[in-house]
Amino acid sequence: MLTWNNKDKAFKYSVFLMCSSLEDVEIGLLKVTANGTTKVALAERVGRINRQTCERPPVPAELLKVTDIVPQIPTKLIRKATGVLSLTNRKRLLSHSVVNMKAKKFLLAKRPIGEPKVTDFEAVQEELPPVGEGEILMESVYLSVDPYMRYKSESIPLGTIMPCQAVARVVESKNPAYKVGDNVVAAYGWRSHLVTDPNKMLSTFDGSVSKPQVLPDFGGIPTSLALGVLGMPGVTALFGLIKITEPKEGETLVVSGAAGAVGSIVGQIGKILGMRVIGFAGADDKVEWLKELGFDYAYNYNKVSVREALKESAPKGVDVYFDNVGGQISYDVCTKMNTFGRVSLCGAISSYNDMGDTSKPPLAPAIQIPAIGNQLSIHGFIVTRWLSEWQDGIKQLLGYVMKGKLKYRETITEGFDNMPQAFIDILRGENTGKAIVKANFVNHGFTAFKIFRSSRGSDLSGLGGTSKENKVVGKLRGDVKTCRTVEGDRSRTSEQLQTSSN
Ligand SMILES: NC(=O)c1ccc[n+]([C@@H]2O[C@H](COP(=O)([O-])OP(=O)(O)OC[C@H]3O[C@@H](n4cnc5c(N)ncnc54)[C@H](OP(=O)(O)O)[C@@H]3O)[C@@H](O)[C@H]2O)c1
Incomplete structure (x- = not known):
């Protein structure tokens, strides 16, 4: 429902807003009504994305139009309505500038002694820069956990990102070699998102330049195989x-x-x-x-x-x-x-x-x-x-x-936050076949949902702070880790072959 009539000041509509960081999304229904006098209210909170299952509440279709709708609403009205938005810079709003995207990554915090512990890794948030010329924004889809990370943890400097290969999706591109929607396999690190010039990425293994490879169509088989049998x-x-x-x-x-x-x-x-x-x-x-x-x-x-x-x-x-x-x-x-x-x-x-x-x-x-x-x-x-x-x-x-001559199994851990535990688990022998972490970032649809920030730097995510990195280690504890195995055998039909969960 959206009607807007500036002339007679009689308007009545609902606007859906999403206040979001990259991994903590809140969806709100903002009801804005005016009849002679302006009355605005935050009518309903639709819900939060469930951080464990990464399920989001049903999103009304109108939400997808938010970037079309928002610029039509007077800034004053929005500011009044939301409080949290503090939109002091209407120009920024109207230009749809995408700022303040939050990504998460895991750093090596301590040298593991014996079996690594979850607390040997520190989850930090970082603010992503806007995508520059020649750069791409990637969102992780599948991340690999491998034994070599254990001996890397002996040599990489403390405070640096843990290395890994990942299958990531290109969600924004200013580089002609990469299209939005491409799946790439990249030397990516334990991170949720990355803005980078692909020509400057370095190999996890030998430090040489290693551009993300756009994955071809594997004929209907999962892209995660690029980290296992096809990687x-x-x-x-x-x-x-x-x-x-x-x-x-x-x-x-x-x-x-x-x-x-x-x-x-x-x-x-x-x-x-x-x-x-x-x-x-x-x-x-x-x-x-x-x-x-x-x-x-x-x-x-x-x-x-x-x-x-x-x-x-x-x-x-x-x-x-x-x-x-x-x-x-x-x-x-x-x-x-x-x-x-x-x-x-x-x-x-x-x-x-x-x-x-x-x-x-x-x-x-x-x-x-x-x-x-x-x-x-x-x-x-x-x-x-x-x-x-x-x-x-x-x-x-x-x-x-x-040809069905090579079968595979994947042990898939759900949720990016469980990277450390999934890594620990391979050293305990808990995987069969390839150990993979499915990041489970719901497609944030960067093109549909722009994330706005005021010129004063207020933060829509609710995580607070204007520093580049916010510690969120506490949130890791108590996360429920779900694991399932997926296997494939191309000698069977594609329906039979898909997934088996336990
Ligand atoms: N040289 C290279 O270029 C290269 C490349 C890739 C991998 N690798 C090496 O190849 C090996 C296998 O890698 P991967 O990716 O197949 O690993 P993986 O799938 O993660 O398998 C690891 C398995 O190793 C077994 N394991 C763990 N701790 C063990 C222990 N203390 N004693 C005996 N077995 C243990 C466990 O299986 P069980 O439950 O059966 O014990 C565990 O599931 C690793 O040593 C890795 O470093 C080398």
Whole structure:
């Protein structure tokens, strides 16, 4: 309902206003009526976005018109009506200037000792600058949590943003290479939003320039796969197995950390290559899943001795070992390897939490003795060495996924605020397949909802303060973390394949 007649001063309408920061949104219904005398009132509060589920209350369609409506209303009236808006600068209002967007990010606050704690990370808010020429504004959609973040937390300066790759959506663009609505995969960091010149973004891994890659259409499969099977872990598995160990049909392959993002793909590629594949994981349900994936043997290393397991599954010895964990498991596997066996040294997650603790010598070197005895070729690698072939690797992996030869599972944690906990969980083995955080920012529709700020710098978000960063750590505590697994198998129909929740 909107009528506005300036001449006879008889007007009656409702205006919906949204007072918003980027992660705390309040929606209000402002009823403005005037009959001879002007009467304005904040009639109804529609509601707040639920920070746990990120569900928003139903938004009246008229809200979408707010930016059309607002400039028609005299500033005085709005100021009177809302109080909070304090719109002292009508010009700013009329020009729809987008200012005071709040984004959230997580900084490394303390060096973790042993297992990281939520309080090792500090959530801060930052004010985003307007999007300049050549820049884009991105909103995170999926963020990756990976084991390497644990050892990064030993080396990055305190107070810097935690690194990560993310799938982000372009919500505003002044760069012709990126369109609003594009999904990109970017070296993004633990943050909700980012305004940046894409040509100046740096790689999480080696600090080289790393422009966000616009994701192609994956043929209906989720964009989150760009962080897993169709991203860094997929390339790690593919090239880390094939290029490092030159596997051959009929050989025996052992994979540790087999039910993780990398390990689950390594084992399946081993099967594609015609190998005998044995996987070790830390839980019975993971073992069941590995068998579903086609592993010839899978064991829960918490219940079964690795050496005994290999007596059964690798009676002729192990030719290739893809090592994700190091430590005791790796020692046991290496003792069972054939002469001139090959080891792809991908990770040593079993010792990551011991970093920085000088009382505990790292267990990783324990493979030295069997490595000498069995004359093993042990080859460490960092996946970025294959940057020039990266896209070829992704295409190969996509081909396997589309043919149903490569299945995937994702453990999805809901809510950006749960980044620290999701990260802690991978070091506890709580993920199966790729661990992902779904940011759950409801599309704020920057083009539809402009966020206004007065020339005095008053803050519509209710979070207060004009400083660039506001600490919001307290809000993290008590957040409910919901986790679900999503899996895909392209050999089934797209309806069957979608999601299974637990
Ligand atoms: N070299 C490279 O370029 C490169 C690239 C990517 C990844 N990586 C490395 O590859 C490994 C796997 O990465 P990812 O992304 O697949 O990890 P992921 O999906 O996060 O899997 C981590 C899994 O490791 C296992 N784990 C955790 N703590 C463990 C411990 N103390 N002992 C044994 N297993 C433990 C857990 O599974 P269980 O419950 O089965 O124990 C956990 O679910 C990591 O070491 C990572 O650093 C290296």
